[in-house]
Amino acid sequence: xxxxxxxxxxxxxxxxxxxxxxxxxxxxxxxxxxxxxxxxxxxxxxxxxxxxxxxxxxxxxxxxxxxxxxxxxxxxxxxxxxxxxxxxxxxxxxxxxxxxxxxxxxxxxxxxxxxxxxxxxxxxxxxxxxxxxxxxxxxxxxxxxxxxxxxxxxxxxxxxxxxxxxxxxxxxxxxxxxxxxxxxxxxxxxxxxxxxxxxxxxxxxxxxxxxxxxxxxxxxxxxxxxxxxxxxxxxxxxxxxxxxxxxxxxxxxxxxxxxxxxxxxxxxxxxxxxxxxxxxxxxxxxx
Amino acid sequence: xxxxxxxxxxxxxxxxxxxxxxxxxxxxxxxxxxxxxxxxxxxxxxxxxxxxxxxxxxxxxxxxxxxxxxxxxxxxxxxxxxxxxxxxxxxxxxxxxxxxxxxxxxxxxxxxxxxxxxxxxxxxxxxxxxxxxxxxxxxxxxxxxxxxxxxxxxxxxxxxx
Numbered sequence: 001x002x003x004x005x006x007x008x009x010x011x012x013x014x015x016x017x018x019x020x021x022x023x024x025x026x027x028x029x030x031x032x033x034x035x036x037x038x039x040x041x042x043x044x045x046x047x048x049x050x051x052x053x054x055x056x057x058x059x060x061x062x063x064x065x066x067x068x069x070x071x072x073x074x075x076x077x078x079x080x081x082x083x084x085x086x087x088x089x090x091x092x093x094x095x096x097x098x099x100x101x102x103x104x105x106x107x108x109x110x111x112x113x114x115x116x117x118x119x120x121x122x123x124x125x126x127x128x129x130x131x132x133x134x135x136x137x138x139x140x141x142x143x144x145x146x147x148x149x150x151x152x153x154x155x156x157x158x159x160x161x162x163x164x165x166x167x168x169x170x171x172x173x174x175x176x177x178x179x180x181x182x183x184x185x186x187x188x189x190x191x192x193x194x195x196x197x198x199x200x201x202x203x204x205x206x207x208x209x210x211x212x213x214x215x216x217x218x219x220x221x222x223x224x225x226x227x228x229x230x231x232x233x234x235x236x237x238x239x240x241x242x243x244x245x246x247x248x249x250x251x252x253x254x255x256x257x258x259x260x261x262x263x264x265x266x267x268x269x270x271x272x273x274x275x276x277x278x279x280x281x282x283x284x285x286x287x
Numbered sequence: 288x289x290x291x292x293x294x295x296x297x298x299x300x301x302x303x304x305x306x307x308x309x310x311x312x313x314x315x316x317x318x319x320x321x322x323x324x325x326x327x328x329x330x331x332x333x334x335x336x337x338x339x340x341x342x343x344x345x346x347x348x349x350x351x352x353x354x355x356x357x358x359x360x361x362x363x364x365x366x367x368x369x370x371x372x373x374x375x376x377x378x379x380x381x382x383x384x385x386x387x388x389x390x391x392x393x394x395x396x397x398x399x400x401x402x403x404x405x406x407x408x409x410x411x412x413x414x415x416x417x418x419x420x421x422x423x424x425x426x427x428x429x430x431x432x433x434x435x436x437x438x439x440x441x442x443x444x445x446x447x448x
Contacts, residue, residue: 002314003309004309005308006308007289007308035350038332039332041309042330042331051308053355079344104398104417105346105398105420106420190333191333
């Protein structure tokens with residue numbers, strides 16, 4: 001499988017990458033780890049005239065831990081996240097999710113920012129980013145802007161990153177208090193993609209849930225927060241019964257995807273099952 | 288047709304080439320350099336037969352362009368062991384019957400190489416997790432796991448000597 005012809009340019013800095021994207025306009029695509037883009041090129045589902053390779057831009061890679069939040073460079077690989085000791089302490093859901101992505105070789109190349117910007121409806125990171133209340137830093141011809149995770153995922157394979165822009169870094173607030181988090185995934189047995197994946201972050205004070213963020217990927221065209229489940233959890237003790245009752249609220253407002261492997265009804269069922277599992281696992285981690 | 292000059296170290300030897308932008312690393316290795324030990328299985332980033340070490344990390348060479356490897360250090364199955372002297376991982380696959388048809392074996396060995404450099408004493412679960420991206424249709428994996436356990440033991444012994 002050989003892609004159609006294209007030219008290749010390597011950018012040394014964010015500014016250079018933005019200039020190249022401006023110069024080539026709609027003919028250009030950004031290449032980072034390439035593990036979403038290269039398969040599309042090989043199938044000729046995409047045939048850009050120019051690839052702008054940003055993988056050599058040093059400042060876009062790595063994890064910076066702060067007091068109240070961590071910043072992950074867009075080019076940080078899944079493997080880097082899986083094995084980062086500071087993240088295992090501050091935001092353990094990241095390593096838990098990273099180890100479920102693809103396989104070791106895919107994780108060695110695929111990037112956190114690339115996966116988010118690509119907005120695959122079955123990608124794992126979108127649900128985790130929503131549950132962690134991530135903030136996306138985007139650079140473009142008109143300067144920098146920041147987008148909340150809630151507004152970042154627009155539609156199937158469409159994020160808020162516009163043509164000519166680059167996702168540069170992702171801020172993840174580190175929640176304070178007695179917090180537990182977990183990502184639970186029903187993986188497609190062949191591809192490993194999420195048929196349904198649910199990320200949950202819960203705060204438990206005085207035996208009761210005081211805050212919950214629960215998000216799902218794989219179910220519909222884009223990852224979304226399960227706000228009805230979150231509302232049903234707050235104020236409750238996170239027992240099996242209460243969590244199961246809250247998980248039954250999952251699914252409002254999701255336009256379910258159906259395919260040869262999992263029908264719409266099956267996905268709707270899985271969302272409830274995995275919402276329950278993720279919240280219970282998160283609650284267990286909080287104690 | 289856009290071509291680019293690239294320079295890389297392959298199995299310890301410097302290599303200079305001109306490659307088309309769209310040439311995949313696996314095609315460059317096999318067709319341009321004759322390094323046909325790296326296999327093409329699925330060509331869709333799933334089977335792992337094309338696994339090579341790129342700057343010290345196992346990657347699927349069907350999902351990397353040759354031009355992206357400019358300036359990199361590459362290790363392929365041809366760079367493991369020496370003529371007439373098997374690498375301990377190769378010896379493990381030989382001794383423990385870790386292959387039947389052998390098609391997946393170069394990729395299995397490269398993934399094992401990556402695993403054992405990070406984790407010299409993996410347990411069975413860690414070995415199976417590390418092989419997640421390598422498919423074998425002959426062995427049922429049991430003998431591959433044993434081969435890797437053999438290699439880990441042998442390499443640890445060598446390190447202790």
